[in-house]
Amino acid sequence: MSGKLHQLGSCGVAKSEEDRRRYESLWNEFFRDPSQWWDNSTSKRSPKHADFKHKFTKDSLLMDGCYNPPWVIEELRRRGFASLSGELCRSTIMGAALPVSLIKAYEDGAAFVVSLRACTKNKDLHRGIKLHDNILKMGLVEKCSDALVTMYAKCGELEKAKELLNLHNSRDVITWTALIAAYARKGQSQRALNCFDRMQHEGISPNAVTYTCILNACATMGAVVKGEEIHNVVAKQGLLENNIVLGNALIDMYAKCGALPKAQDLIERLPSRDVVSWNALIGGYAREGQGEQALTCFEHMQHEGISPDAVTYICILKACATIGEIAKGEEIHDEIRKQGLLQNNMALATALLDMYAKCGALSKAQKLLKKLRFRNVVSWNTLIAGYVQDGQGKQALDCLNLMQREGISPDAVTYLSILKACATIRAIEKGQEIHERIAKDGLLQDSTMLGNALVDMYAKCGALSKAQDVLQKLPSRNVVSWSTLIEGYAQEGQGEQALHCFELMLNEGIRPDAVTFVSLLNVCSHLGLVDMGHALFASMKTKFGVIPNSECYTCMVDLLGRAGRLERALELVQEMPSLQRSAIWLALLDACRVRGDINLGRWAFEQAVQVNKSHGPPYILMGQIYAAAGMQDKARNIEAQRVKYQA
Template identity: 55%
Template sequence: MYAKCSSMSEARQVLEGLPTRNVVSWNALATGYVQTGEAYQALKCLEQMEIDGIRPDAVTYTCMLKACAMIRAIGRGKQIHDEIARQELLQNDTILCNALVDMYAKCGAFSEAQQLLEELPCLDVVAWNALVAGYVQDNEAEQAMDCLEQMQDKGILPDQVTYICILKACSMIRALEKGRIIHDNLVKHGLLESDIVLGGALIDMYAKCGALIEAQEVLMGMPSRNVVVWSALITGYVQEGEAMQALECLDQMQHDGIAPDAVTCACVLNACCHCGLVAEGEALFVNMNSKYGLKPSPECYICMVDLFGRVGHLEKAVRLAQEMPYSESLSLWHMLLGACRKWVDVNVGEWAFEQAVKLDKTDGSAYVLMADVYAAAGMPEKAKQIETMRIRNNAQMVK
């Protein structure tokens, strides 16, 4: 009970207080450690079991393999594999076989995982999914897609998890045609009708491949939509430099009754900044707090300071910098100094430089930018003074 409730210290005390301990009680404790992310503690349970003379079973080894996968303990995982093979536990235990493949895949030992898939009769789609996910995690997109063909050759039908991984692989290498084939298969088997996660993966694939019309068609054809699928489409438009389309999606999303999250807002703000959409960016920034109840992140503040600075609204940029609850970011002051250089505003530049030097007097970028502000204003002597200050403070030049 304590282990299932993540109260591991209490669970350990209960186990140690038992007059006799068996494999079931140890398995419960080890499983609890794995569920709470304490892989090393789980592996220590196996050592203590052996000291107590308690023989581990398939459940124990499944748990230990999960622990090894969590911390990429490939050496310990191989030792456990050898012990499992010695006890001939792999012949009919699908769960244990799957855990073994998953351990090798998550440790990046793909040849061992692949060999198991070829040798063991008890493996199912879960094991193949573990290998596919491992390849995707290691950015081996083409190998992941090869696994799909191997699965089908062996008569193993892919499931939603398989397709989500393969779609991610397609997006990684912009394999649009392969993604379209997957889309056709999903429609053919009716898998898109009720799986919003799978639909989101498909939208993300099309968006990252630049096929935004197809991404939008998938989204509009979904019976239900959430912030994740909308964000995938919006991110795609932003990546393609389509800020106005991203803003339109933001409006449509709200008409759907779905409020954007902080990540979506930050993404659209970034697009507004790069496209110079001041009014739209400012409105979104204000709405984050007043309309959506979101606390703008430091990145959002910096983005708005950059936006105001690009168009010469330095008073607004200064006001935001003063309001920013966490102003210990050199990037903020670099943005403002860059704007002062562009618009030749010495007063604001000196203030921003002062803030930057307070944070880090060895920050070479601040000195270079301030000297540039003075140079742009026709004040070469001031620029020389800044260079002297830089040398005195041992601030390194930016290469």
């Protein structure tokens, strides 16, 4: 009998009416004298094993059986079998498989709500839809609407959730919050904000959970003004006094919006802080490249007696990578190793690899990678990118070979780094091989970045016709695509072709950026096209709305200097919003050297050494100016200064 009942409890279709009656009879026996049954519910090793077994007859009862009578769950609660009723609530099998004839006892909808919550927890959309069908048949949609909206929202069916919410006559804060949370999780922040506004328009007040979800949405889209509005509201309502989750959401919002002083001020004012609070702030500083502040926060957190977790370490390692603080990074590595955190945390291992790679300690990064129990494409990509960043293209290619020997296939990120490596060492044959793989895998259809990397590789290897062919065949092109090709032609001295590409780019309706203009102005400088250079520079703001950067000004100074227009070059330098770039002074100094202008050259030299006293080129150029003018004593004096400050 027990074997038969065990099967009955886990199947979806009744064997017979007799089996049904027998199963219900056993439940009645259980409730008459529970002491006669062994309770296996907390110790069973499989969902198919019995929850209760009779001490003498060995009959079995299964809590999630499709044959459970409708009254069982309520009776379990009434008798105090809380853990068992909870287990039944978590089961999706019973609620989804029961025929309508057996569910009629649940006319208040409670059983459906319990089962829908189970579907929500397990992300079981298939069973949730079956439950919805039964709810529709019984006319219980209004009673189950909150649970239905939540189930669809958390299972990712946002349009269905929204449709049900719109049909629901008695929407409440729980229903709205479920939909808002789902939109926020999916990155659809504007829709989350729209729901929030509509909810309030209907007179429904948000609760702390709603505010937390909306702050997450604000963080994603950088809506700091809206986030500040929420902050003011929750502060007035006193919600920050006893809700650390809400406080953490505010810190995270400010940090992700780049408003780090506000995030810092808030964390200091909160009545209580935890590791999540500090992680949000430390992560914010690390993302903004403010590594020193991140490390300071790390120290404050530990001083408060709050122990770092894996997320903290990931953020701190990123901060160390940003500022090249390898000593602190190694200290963190030791802490992580002592705590055994590297065993099963690839994200932490990758952060360590990234820190060593960005600090230039590539041998340590490779040694760490070899020691990892598990390696994946992300960990290899980190090391490969490190070698590329350090200009070690050959080592990057060697890593690709090692990775593939381990049976790990490269992805688009791998190919991006490898193409840069090929460009660095002008390994065009390897680049062509990668091109063939990418084309074979169909990756160019979805990745403009990968297409641009191919154009860059061919251009830097001098294969400009091939670069242009790749660009023309790309399914989509952007300003980076064209700027890369224009720069390639400019570097190879093919100025006319660069200018022709600029025309083609404009004909496609693609607007240039500052990088495009740097290449074009370099072309004009080398070809002596002063008037065209002037026209292009003027068009940046007036026609294209592009603010010239320091490289653009440097190119213009070089152009004017080569043409002997030193006065206009000086005027341009004085018009610059910032004069802290030494390249602009070098361009002016070089023009003075060519034209033999000692006075202007001396002024440009003084500006250059104010920016960086130990930088050698300004001394060399000024010495050449003095030497050409026959002022040997001054030339020797300048050389002595160079030796002194570079020592």
